[in-house]
Amino acid sequence: xxxxxxxxxxxxxxxxxxxxxxxxxxxxxxxxxxxxxxxxxxxxxxxxxxxxxxxxxxxxxxxxxxxxxxxxxxxxxxxxxxxxxxxxxxxxxxxxxxxxxxxxxxxxxxxxxxxxxxxxxxxxxxxxxxxxxxxxxxxxxxxxxxxxxxxxxxxxxxxxxxxx
Numbered sequence: 735x736x737x738x739x740x741x742x743x744x745x746x747x748x749x750x751x752x753x754x755x756x757x758x759x760x761x762x763x764x765x766x767x768x769x770x771x772x773x774x775x776x777x778x779x780x781x782x783x784x785x786x787x788x789x790x791x792x793x794x795x796x797x798x799x800x801x802x803x804x805x806x807x808x809x810x811x812x813x814x815x816x817x818x819x820x821x822x823x824x825x826x827x828x829x830x831x832x833x834x835x836x837x838x839x840x841x842x843x844x845x846x847x848x849x850x851x852x853x854x855x856x857x858x859x860x861x862x863x864x865x866x867x868x869x870x871x872x873x874x875x876x877x878x879x880x881x882x883x884x885x886x887x888x889x890x891x892x893x894x895x896x897x898x
Contacts, residue, residue: 736795736810737809739789739794739795740793741790741793742786742790742795742811744782744786745786745790746811746817748779748782748786749811749818749882750818751779752769752779752884753817753818753819753821753884754819755769755772755773756769756819756821756843756884757819760866761838761841761842761843761864761886762864762866763864765843766843769861769864770861770862773862774862775859775861780845780861783882784847784880787825787880787882788880790811790825791827791880795809796811796827797809797825797827801833801834805829805830805878806826806829806833807827807828808825808826808827809824809826810822810824810825810888811823811824811825811882814886814887814888820886821843821884821885821886821888822884822885823883823884824882824883824885825881825883826873826879826881826882827879827880827881828879829849829875829878829879830875830876830877831875832872832873832874833872833873833874833875835871835872835894835895836870836871836873836892836893837868837870837893838865838866839867839868839889839890839891840867840885840886840887841865841866841867841885842865842883842884842885842890843862843864843865843883843884844858844863844864844865844881844882844883844884845882846858846859846861846862846879847860847879847881848877848879849877849878849879849880850877850878851877852877853875853878853879854875854876855873855874855875855879856873872895
């Protein structure tokens with residue numbers, strides 16, 4: 735069973751709205767642009783989700799698992815269900831981290847919440863970033879950022895990075 739807290743249910747209501755919007759759309763730049771238009775930084779939904787995720791960190795149901803010290807934390811918020819359009823909903827709290835190399839076998843969607851000026855995830859600041867299926871990378875955060883990420887079927891494949 736996943737951890738919970740007094741503010742999790744409201745976050746899940748907003749997440750279900752985002753997931754319904756994502757639906758069966760392809761994971762591509764067009765989806766990224768539309769997520770930023772509808773739910774991006776400065777919109778009421780983004781601002782409310784940001785506040786709820788911060789409370790979730792305090793209540794220990796967001797980014798509750800230490801991966802590589804206190805500056806690299808993750809935690810699942812929701813399992814893939816029909817209400818999440820089959821997406822798992824994950825969270826991360828990272829500071830100046832080059833994370834574990836992986837492949838997005840079916841794609842990945844990230845909501846990025848910088849905690850300080852100039853913070854970004856793979857070059858993207860506040861808002862949404864979509865990775866197409868079969869893309870690979872080191873998830874890299876410059877500065878400190880809180881994140882929520884969505885994975886079709888919860889699928890992610892950790893791999894050995896290619897040789898330089």
